[in-house]
Amino acid sequence: MDILKKLWIYIRRYKFMFYGGFLFIVLNVLTSMIPGYLNRRVIDDVIRDNKTELLLGFLLSYMLAAVLRSIFILIQRYLIEGLSQNLLRDLKQSVYDHLQKMSFNFFNQNRTGELMSRMTGDMEAIRVLFAEGMIQFTRAIFYLIFVGIVLIREDVQLTLISLAVSPLIAFFAYRLSTRIRPIFSKIRDQYSDLNSTVQENISGIRIVKAFHQQCYEMEKFDEENNEYFIRNYKAAKTWSKYFPIIEFLGGVSTVLLLYFGGRLVISKEITLGVWMQFNSYLWMIIMPMRMIGHLVNMFNRAVASGERIFKVLETEAEITNNEKAVTLDRVKGEVEFRRVSLKYDDQYILKEIDFQAKAGSTVAIMGATGSGKTSLINLIARYYDTTKGEIYLDGINIKDFDLKCLRKQISVVMQDVFLFSETIKSNIAYGSPEATLEQIKKAADIADASKFIEEMDDKYETVIGERGMGLSGGQKQRVSLARAILERSPILILDDATSAVDMETEHKIQQALESMEHKSTIFIIAHRISSVRNADQILILKDGQIIERGRHEDLIKKKGEYFKMFKEQYKELLEDKHFKEKLVVS
Numbered sequence: 001m002d003i004l005k006k007l008w009i010y011i012r013r014y015k016f017m018f019y020g021g022f023l024f025i026v027l028n029v030l031t032s033m034i035p036g037y038l039n040r041r042v043i044d045d046v047i048r049d050n051k052t053e054l055l056l057g058f059l060l061s062y063m064l065a066a067v068l069r070s071i072f073i074l075i076q077r078y079l080i081e082g083l084s085q086n087l088l089r090d091l092k093q094s095v096y097d098h099l100q101k102m103s104f105n106f107f108n109q110n111r112t113g114e115l116m117s118r119m120t121g122d123m124e125a126i127r128v129l130f131a132e133g134m135i136q137f138t139r140a141i142f143y144l145i146f147v148g149i150v151l152i153r154e155d156v157q158l159t160l161i162s163l164a165v166s167p168l169i170a171f172f173a174y175r176l177s178t179r180i181r182p183i184f185s186k187i188r189d190q191y192s193d194l195n196s197t198v199q200e201n202i203s204g205i206r207i208v209k210a211f212h213q214q215c216y217e218m219e220k221f222d223e224e225n226n227e228y229f230i231r232n233y234k235a236a237k238t239w240s241k242y243f244p245i246i247e248f249l250g251g252v253s254t255v256l257l258l259y260f261g262g263r264l265v266i267s268k269e270i271t272l273g274v275w276m277q278f279n280s281y282l283w284m285i286i287m288p289m290r291m292i293g294h295l296v297n298m299f300n301r302a303v304a305s306g307e308r309i310f311k312v313l314e315t316e317a318e319i320t321n322n323e324k325a326v327t328l329d330r331v332k333g334e335v336e337f338r339r340v341s342l343k344y345d346d347q348y349i350l351k352e353i354d355f356q357a358k359a360g361s362t363v364a365i366m367g368a369t370g371s372g373k374t375s376l377i378n379l380i381a382r383y384y385d386t387t388k389g390e391i392y393l394d395g396i397n398i399k400d401f402d403l404k405c406l407r408k409q410i411s412v413v414m415q416d417v418f419l420f421s422e423t424i425k426s427n428i429a430y431g432s433p434e435a436t437l438e439q440i441k442k443a444a445d446i447a448d449a450s451k452f453i454e455e456m457d458d459k460y461e462t463v464i465g466e467r468g469m470g471l472s473g474g475q476k477q478r479v480s481l482a483r484a485i486l487e488r489s490p491i492l493i494l495d496d497a498t499s500a501v502d503m504e505t506e507h508k509i510q511q512a513l514e515s516m517e518h519k520s521t522i523f524i525i526a527h528r529i530s531s532v533r534n535a536d537q538i539l540i541l542k543d544g545q546i547i548e549r550g551r552h553e554d555l556i557k558k559k560g561e562y563f564k565m566f567k568e569q570y571k572e573l574l575e576d577k578h579f580k581e582k583l584v585v586s
């Protein structure tokens, strides 16, 4: 019921369609009772009493009832369909908008396939409840009321006899629904798993092929698919166990009516017309009773789906705006970490990180894999919040910034490059949709991407495949670098952004970055000494702590971790006497 209350918030926006639809369902019920009544009059008045002059009036009434009913059905469909489609659109929009606000953590914890199921299967269950369920439920209730009143007024005894087995029909229909509900719930969970398997397989198809795991993947799918089949089969078996009983009981009702009603007609207690009317009205009650199970299922399914949808909607975004959030047009770009620690699960990944980056300076972060480099830079744009300590941007705590404004100050080239299956131009302009082609080209120039883009047949209009398929690793990195550069943000974060380009290209990119007219504070995560040697400050991370810091020359002199990396990378060159002299190696 709680779910219905929550859904009502969406439905009430379309009150007109809701109440209007309801009204036309009732009108439809009333008009569909007219032919049964006219049958009775034709049999009793025209045929039995020979009042042939009434026939034309009855025929016209038939026609009128049929026309009215068609019009009512049309309006009812139009309103109910409009209601359910509007509800679906709004609900989808809310979930989609909410997903945009969720933190990285949320997406780490929820599988894509499952979230996709929320947006598709679960949404559909809600739509069906309002499109089909609402019509059938309202009709069932009003048939029971209207038809019940008419039949009881005609003959209480015959009504009771004819409907004697209907409680049994309702009982078995309900029982069917309670038996089948948990099976349906399992079917939906299995559908989610099947969805996730397919989604992961398609996204990772290149890895599957590279590791020739097609057979394994097929087996995995086969298992999931088979489980899906078994659950559906079980549902069908349960259905087929109860359905014949319900059908049989419906038949018993007819037999009872035939026998007892027939006797009443013979003894002239009721007319043949009344008996005919009973016969047609009886089915108007029995049919909805048979539908009870189906309706309860539809309802349960929608409630379960609604619960899952609202669970997503009610999961509060972990990272939110401070009430008195500051908005600044453009910061200078001074960043300070004060005793920052970060915990994932129960483990500290970053411990007591302290450093200051002057506006316009370049900070390089190095360290073994897993030492916490990406985690550190993820904190600046608040993709995660610090567990302890604070981060300041131009002296203001980043938690006091309006989140959108904060993220606008920061451009990121992530380690895992993601490009949309659109043109290169729109990929570069993703964060700056107002950018001119001139500006896009300039950004591509700085990222050393313009040459290969110009060589393509459609140049900047070239449509790239999903996730940038069709481009080399280095090309993808450069397009994503151009995208970040075009934003001209005061802070630029490059997480292993040039790892896939050769050293010469990387050098060119670095020079171009340095010569940009707007000076950004740059954070570079890199493994190559050549990528970081010109940085104003190099931080060496180990197990989440800064173990060394300084400029290249200082760190070389220190002969610590950085020097070890340096020796490793320049082993051969270090044997060259001239090179050694040129470097500040004492």
Ligand SMILES: Nc1ncnc2c1ncn2[C@@H]1O[C@H](COP(=O)(O)OP(=O)(O)OP(=O)(O)O)[C@@H](O)[C@H]1O
Pocket: 108, 344, 345, 349, 367, 368, 369, 370, 371, 372, 373, 374, 375, 376, 415
């Ligand atoms: N979302 C997360 N939940 C739990 N643990 C995480 C999460 N992200 C990263 N970690 C863990 O935190 C540690 C640091 O990861 P991080 O990605 O910051 O390292 P890194 O230095 O950037 O590594 P690399 O050079 O390989 O990119 C790793 O042990 C990693 O397993």
